[in-house]
Amino acid sequence: MSGVSDLTAHTGYWMRMISNAVSQDFARRVAGEGVTVAEWVFLRALYDEPSLSPTLLAEKMGMTKGAISKLAERLIEKGLVTRAEDEKDRRAHHLALAAEGRAKVPQLAALADANDAEAFGVLSAEERAELDRLLKALAERRGLSSVPTD
Template sequence: MTSTSELTDHTGYWMRMVSNAVSQEFARKVSDEDVTVAEWAFMRALYDFEPTPPSVLAERMGMTKGAISKLAERLAAKGLVRRVESRDDKRAHTLSLTTEGRAKIPVLASLADENDAEFFGVLTKEERDALDRILRVLAARRQLTAPPVD
C-alpha cells in the first residue's frame, strides 16, 4: 500500500499559504485607497509608459484586452484613468493616468513597500535575499513573466 502525502508535504502548499497572507493584507491596505490589487497593478503598469494603447498594456500585463477594458472602465469611473481617442482613427485610443491617478501611485507603492516590510521583516537580510533569489530563479526557469494581478 502506498502512502498518501499530506498537504503540508508540498512546497506549493506553503507558498500558497504565504502568498495568500501577503496578498490579503495588501488587498486590505489598497482597499482603503478605493482600489483593488488588479487596479493598482494596472495603474503601476501604466505609470512609466503613458499614454499606452490597451493592446500594449494587455500584452505587458499578460491579460486579455477585455480584462484591460474592464479595468480601464472601472478606473475611469473612479477618475483615475482617462481614455483618449486617436485623432486619426476613432476606433483607436490610448490610456493615461489622470492627475489624481498619478498622485495615487506613490501612495500605493508605499503601501506595497510597507506590506512587504511588515510581512517579510521577520526574515534576516540573508533569508530575504535567498527567498527573493529562489523565487526569481523559479519564475525565470518557468518563464513566468505576467505580473500576478488577482
C-alpha cells in the first residue's frame, strides 16, 4: 500500500465527472443554436433587464469588464445584442438584447431545462432536492458567487 489515495476516493473527482458530462452535453445543445455557454449566460443575464452597462453586467455575472466586452462584441456581430450610447454620459454605453436575442433566450432556456432533466432525471425528487440543497450550501459557505460560464 503506497498511502496515496485513489482518485475515486475524492468527492471532487465525482463532482467533476458529473459536471463535465452535464456541461459538455449542454455545450453541444447550445452550439446547435449558434451560441456558446458563456454567450447563453450573457444573454440570460440581460433578459430580465431593459439594458445594462458593461460594468453592471460584469458585476452581475462575476466577470471582468474585458471578458464582458469580448462576449458583447461576439453577440453584437451575431445580431443578438445591441450597444447604445448612454444619453447622460456619451463616454458610456449600455447593452441590451436585440429582438433576435430576446426571442432566442426562451429557446436556450428550454435546452437548459431539458439538459437538467436528462442529467438529473435519474434521481428521485427528494434526491434532487437534497443534491441542490447541498450544492447551494457548499457554494454559499465557500463564498462562491461568480456565474459559471464554461
